[in-house]
Amino acid sequence: MRRLVLGLVCALLMAGPAAAVLPEEQLADPVLEARAREISQELRCVVCQNQSIDDSDAPLAADLRAIVRERLTAGDTNEEVMAYIVARYGNFVLLKPPLDLQTILLWSAPLLVLIPGGLGLALYLRRRGRASAAEPTPLTAEEQRTLADILKTGDAP
Amino acid sequence: MSAEIGQLALILAFMLGLVQGVAPLVGAHRGDSVLMSLGRASALLQMAFVVLAFGALATAYVTMDFSVELVAKHSHSTQPLPYRFAATWGSHEGSMLLWVLILALHGGALAFFGRSLRETLQARVLAVQGLLSAAFIGFSLFTSNPFSRLSPIPLDGTELNPLLQDPGLVMHPPLLYLGYVGFSVAFAFAVAALIEGRVDAAWARWVRPWVLSAWISLTIGIALGSWWAYYELGWGGWWFWDPVENASLMPWLMGTALLHSAMVLEKRGALISWTILLSVLTFSLSMIGTFLVRSGVLTSVHAFAVDPERGAYILVFILIATGAALALYAWRAPAMRTGALFSPLSREAGITLNNLFLLAATATVFLGTFYPVFIDVLNGDKISVGPPYYNMTFVPLFIPLLVLVAFGPILNWKRDTVQAALVRLRWPIIITVAAAGIGALAFGLAKLGAALGIALGVWLVAASFMLLVRRWGLGRKGAETGRLIRTTPLAVWGVAIAHAGLGVSTIGITAITAWTASEVVTMVPGQTIEFAGRRITLDALGAATGPNYQAEQGRFRIEGQGRPFLMVSEKRFYPSSQSQTTEAGIHGEAMGNLYISVGESATPGAATVRLWWHPLVGWIWGGAMIMALGGALSLSDRRLRLAMPARKTAPAKTGEATA
């Protein structure tokens, strides 16, 4: 019993936080169990609100967890297991959206802001920076008097 | 009786909001002081009526007046008093009234404290505030009236959702709303500036403290929400990228950018149109957040109401408010750009670059949150965006951002050089590289990411400390360190502490992501297991009762490191609402939290026990509170809040303000 417990601890340390998985659900092979946890964390529980099947207590989530483990035991690769579930429930079940023509905007979001923004900033600074290197225009006599005023009265907060 | 008073007060407040929205606008246009002072008067009066209305609702809740429909739906005779009060905002209608209250309070404060502002500016700001107020009160009155009566009067109510019966509930929404609604002040100022066609030093000086206080509240509110989810939801997660969580993160990110942009505007007169745009966007994100929670356009654990009709009203309002503001921006902002110059390597440039990263991060969260809606509208496909997406996009964005944060305060205004900056930062650089090296050696290549994450946090803390060290002249000959420490402005303390807090949170997030340990096992009373270097024994499994619930309780004894201690976890059942919650047992220690959660087991007489070890998780929220503290210190620096004295001579020019 202790060896099983220790084995589970090791497997779970590799896989990440346990959530809704019951002890009786877990596979004996720690490598397979770790893969099962990994896959489960990327699959959405479709009857819950924003949880993975790894995290959810829902019965359907438990069923899907069991199916993931069955497919892994039958020799499927991780991608094949995911494809099995997507074939039945659609792309909605993937917590990581697929990368295709539809989602290209989504995946390139950071670059879409950084690149044009960065270029714009660089151009702006280049133009402004050149100007700032120029000598500041000297103060007019009126401005000099205003300056003396301010310094005398200590108006600056 | 109190409900009728509240209803009447709300109606009067609505009408006053309309007056406040129109009169000062006309007055400012015509230079009519009477109309402009009408704006101030109606703002103060409106505030009074909204306070009355809110008080009426709260009274109905506390006195358990079940004839009021809201009270009947969210309160119960056995519900403890604090939760009876907090339930005032524990529903869609009630929380809307809380929003309206905070909006009215801000309007009143603007009317009262803003007398040193230029009259036309204050008038226009109040007008925008008034229109916002009227719109939200109107939303409340016409679609989500909190005061509707129930007939016949039920004997008892349906209690407040047990998940919400928690100290966290008392604090979380008010703080969040202080943040969301606080940004409306910046929005109002931005629109007023666009109408006027100019921005001056007084404007910048005014906007900054309001943005800062909103930011502080939002920071604490988000941290509180995360902490609450951690201990309430029963499995130890602290952030889920849930749409409603994202709805609070986006204004925070944009608000942080706004804060720094306003600082540049005030100090150097630069980034005028940027600051205005950020002001409009931040509050718009607040409003979109409120739209999200109430419209049902996305599914979420948090959704207050799933009501497309109400959602439509809010959306129309956002369309008008943000649309008008952005249209004004497109029209007026190009003429408002400044001549303030700065070189590519300067504090202004550093802040602008950081803002770019914050903008990218906000866009990422925005797209991740709303993409499912966009795709659904386009072709009916259903996709979902979850944590894996954000881990691959948001996290890589934040890493360079955090590196840059340390540079900002250390760079000179206007012009600086790479060599000088690096020289100033040589000690933090050395410390960070050493930390990374030690981490890589200690944790191994498999956890290289964790070592770098910790090093990043160390970088922020070291660079922040360096700020103070330079200020105090440590290591400089002839420096009067004692005096320098005593005269360090609060704002400098604020920056250093806030940025250091960011580093602390970074370390916490890295630790919990890399080193969480967990275990799930079936246990019977008397059984001991080993976990995280301790021996954990299930002492007893039995029943327990609370004021409005019954529970199955597991009592655990933990030994092996220091003195033995007890932990309790229970699964509660609330008979009045027929709902269940899991209360985890959490033991906070210096290096992390031990977290235990019990559940049912197929085996009779046993329980399914889940255990977690969460290293340094407290540092996440601790770091956020440190950030808030830094903000508060900055806010309390009087130099930031002294209004410009009204000048009889030439109007204040941009860039005149020093300090």
Next chain:
Amino acid sequence: MRRLGFIIPIALFLMVAAALGLGLRRDPSILPSMLIDRPIPVFDLPGLPPSEAEGLASSDFSGKPVLLNVFASWCVACVIEHPMLLRLQAQGVTIHGLDWKDEPAAGADWLAQRGNPYTLIGSDPRGRTGIDFGVTGAPETFVIDGHGRVRYRHVGPITPEVWSGTLQPMLDRLEQET
């Protein structure tokens, strides 16, 4: 040219607002079935006691369009839907039943108490066939044409409106196709 940059925010905003407005009319929780226009998954299930030998298999779905109704004895909405199904059976609609994630004996009792609207019934206590169909809960009803292809899935109980507005016209159209 410079002004163009200032128009970007409002342009983007209007697009987003339009999308959100349209999004209000969609229900984010409705998942379209992956099986639409695809053949039903292969399965062979036993029946409910005492007729375990006479179950439901994928080969039973050919010749004419039928409904496949997913139900269970623990399902509350199924109780509400049940009279409707009996009425449809009386009208001559062929409905097959899938007793999903249910103890066979419990399912049999439930039908004995309320009447049996089904022509054939398959017992799926483990729920695997349901998952092959992409079932997310009970009740759900599939419209399957005469060639054994899934044409539509309805989630939730069949109300008179759902029947007259969606399912009946669909079945009529499919009858004409075959």
